[in-house]
Amino acid sequence: AETITASVVGGSGFTGGELLRLLAGHPNVEISEVTSRSKAGKSVGSVHPPLRGSDLRFTEPDDLESVDVLFAATPHGVSMGRIDEFFEVADTVVDLSADFRLETEAQYDEWYDGHEAPEYLETAEYALPEINRENLAGADLIAGGGCNATATILGLYPLFEHGILEGSAERVVVDVKVGSSEGGAGGGEASSHPERSGVVRPYAPTGHRHEAEIEQFLGTSVAFTCHAVDMIRGASATSHVFPASPVSKGDLWQAYRGCYEDEPFVRMAAGGSGVYRYPEPKAVAGTNLGEVGFELDPSNERIVVFSAIDNMMKGSAGQAVHAANVALGLEETAGLEFTGLHPVGAP
Amino acid sequence: AETITASVVGGSGFTGGELLRLLAGHPNVEISEVTSRSKAGKSVGSVHPPLRGSDLRFTEPDDLESVDVLFAATPHGVSMGRIDEFFEVADTVVDLSADFRLETEAQYDEWYDGHEAPEYLETAEYALPEINRENLAGADLIAGGGCNATATILGLYPLFEHGILEGSAERVVVDVKVGSSEGGAGGGEASSHPERSGVVRPYAPTGHRHEAEIEQFLGTSVAFTCHAVDMIRGASATSHVFPASPVSKGDLWQAYRGCYEDEPFVRMAAGGSGVYRYPEPKAVAGTNLGEVGFELDPSNERIVVFSAIDNMMKGSAGQAVHAANVALGLEETAGLEFTGLHPVGAP
Amino acid sequence: MTECVECGAEVSLHDDLEVGEIIDCTTCGAELEVVDTEPPVLERAPELEEDWGE
Known part of the structure; x- marks a missing residue:
């Protein structure tokens, strides 16, 4: 070769x-x-x-x-x-x-x-x-791409690509939880082990840099907030989406399968059974995989979209x-075949 | 006595x-x-x-x-x-x-x-x-009260009490992160240590029971989603609020100080300096304290409200x-004086 | 005592205050710069936006 x-x-x-x-x-x-x-x-x-x-x-x-x-x-x-x-x-x-x-x-x-x-x-x-x-x-x-933007875009892209969202009227809230490797090896007092362990710490309450990147590719403005949590590598984005008109689970599956069925690095995890029913950073740690899933919330006219990546890898x-x-025209998955560990600790 | x-x-x-x-x-x-x-x-x-x-x-x-x-x-x-x-x-x-x-x-x-x-x-x-x-x-x-509802209500209550939100037109999204003690000592396969460690796991994508309790006291419907994270005791609620008309930081401080300045068990944490700028479960672990804070996001016409409690205590x-x-007419803080540890690990 | 410009709460001041000193408000944590001492006047200190990395 x-x-x-x-x-x-x-x-x-x-x-x-x-x-x-x-x-x-x-x-x-x-x-x-x-x-x-x-x-x-x-x-x-x-x-x-x-x-x-x-x-x-x-x-x-x-x-x-x-x-x-x-x-x-x-x-x-x-x-x-x-x-x-x-x-x-x-x-x-x-x-x-x-x-x-x-x-x-x-x-x-x-x-x-x-x-x-x-x-x-x-x-x-x-x-x-x-x-x-x-x-x-x-x-x-x-x-x-930026890791938070990548996680968010992977989750929302099919909704725009298949016209479930037009990108004007709808309200989109993105609430992200990330690991400490995002801040790099250095980092000040806040990233010392005693202070950084065990946190659920809002650190970019209004994350405009990420919003600019997300808006560029999805064509819509999102209200973004980021929290540091007790992980080293991993990003989980939960997007709360309020489409202008009602949508069915069938529409959602069609949009997500349409975009991702043939993608080597996106796995769907939307309900179903077992312990890992929705996307989770642990499930993709060390892999180039992104997990994407959703849940319909008719009473609030809302779609909840979940996406999880390893910010060091897919991000x-x-x-x-x-x-x-x-x-370079190489095999797309070359060098990226690892599919994760189970069970495994905090990624 | x-x-x-x-x-x-x-x-x-x-x-x-x-x-x-x-x-x-x-x-x-x-x-x-x-x-x-x-x-x-x-x-x-x-x-x-x-x-x-x-x-x-x-x-x-x-x-x-x-x-x-x-x-x-x-x-x-x-x-x-x-x-x-x-x-x-x-x-x-x-x-x-x-x-x-x-x-x-x-x-x-x-x-x-x-x-x-x-x-x-x-x-x-x-x-x-x-x-x-x-x-x-x-x-x-x-x-x-339920722990998720308590965290959410503590965060949003001043906005309704001081008329910043009327509770009809506005959209309110509540994204909560909780510890494993919420599920009690039992719990099935998903709460075994190997499976429950290091998660950012959506478990109630649409939490209607919590919504019913929150709506009863705030008079507004909220779109609620809950994630299990790597904590034992602790709940962090981030509420994304879109008021009908613009609001200033001064209005927010007036509302929050108005409600909580004399409360023995609520501490404000809204920006400022240091490592703990916003509410964080670690900072209140083992105490009956609730931490509440907010950030204004004019470009998205949004108020981001943070609240953190120990679900075993304040919750x-x-x-x-x-x-x-x-x-019973006893001293309100009797038996509840502990104000937390620093530094400390995952609560 | 004087009022915090950010949240309006009372800020307790020690007596030998100096112009240029930074005091953090114990209610909202905002960093306030002493711009005058008789009477004490506080303004929001230019807080460097912490670089969250990534």
């Missing part, structure tokens, strides 16, 4: 480590370089246990080697400053930060601190194949590898 | 144990009897560690001793069958089940399996002093003792 060379810029963080873990196990990938300013010279296994025994060592992030695909797992604001340099060494660049997710410079002025390379925003392709597969084939610049590194597989 | 005699019917469950713990430490209470069919003859300390060393033993629940106040910590459906018997031995009965919470027999027909003693529904008083103090003084039958046993203190 075909082999492509790949490098990871910013490989010492959680997301960088997850990318490395996936690429090291990917049948079509040969890792040529992993950069990290803080860990240069150290073996990748010393930072990321799943890679123990690998002779790969972190290198300085300057004078990058040329590769087929470069994954950037750097904090927000880094890729936009180095994108030209990245394209000098790689044909395809997959950026996991927010630097190329939104379409217009105005959005970056409003939600971030402006943009250093707005000319790339036009051509950047959103990495979520379930809603952007046709544009990903052959794309040069791929922008990984970040897994999505990036999936998008790269599509862009 | 005055001493009253009290008994607990159904003392071997989690809630019964919490009641015992509080009553054993109450300056004005002498426990005369604790019944449990399954644990009759055993010491209370063998079941409830905080009571180790107490000579109190569980007795059979038949031929009850007469006492001033009888607390019933029995499953739903038991008190309604024994209420006459309870009143033969006690002047005041505090029932912690749902048997006397709702006002009409019709509601019990709809949400439960009917009612065996509907004649008591008229005179039963809801136990939450923050919204029913004047009726509790001298009440004979007190009905403890059950603590609320029952608080109500009994009010009904």
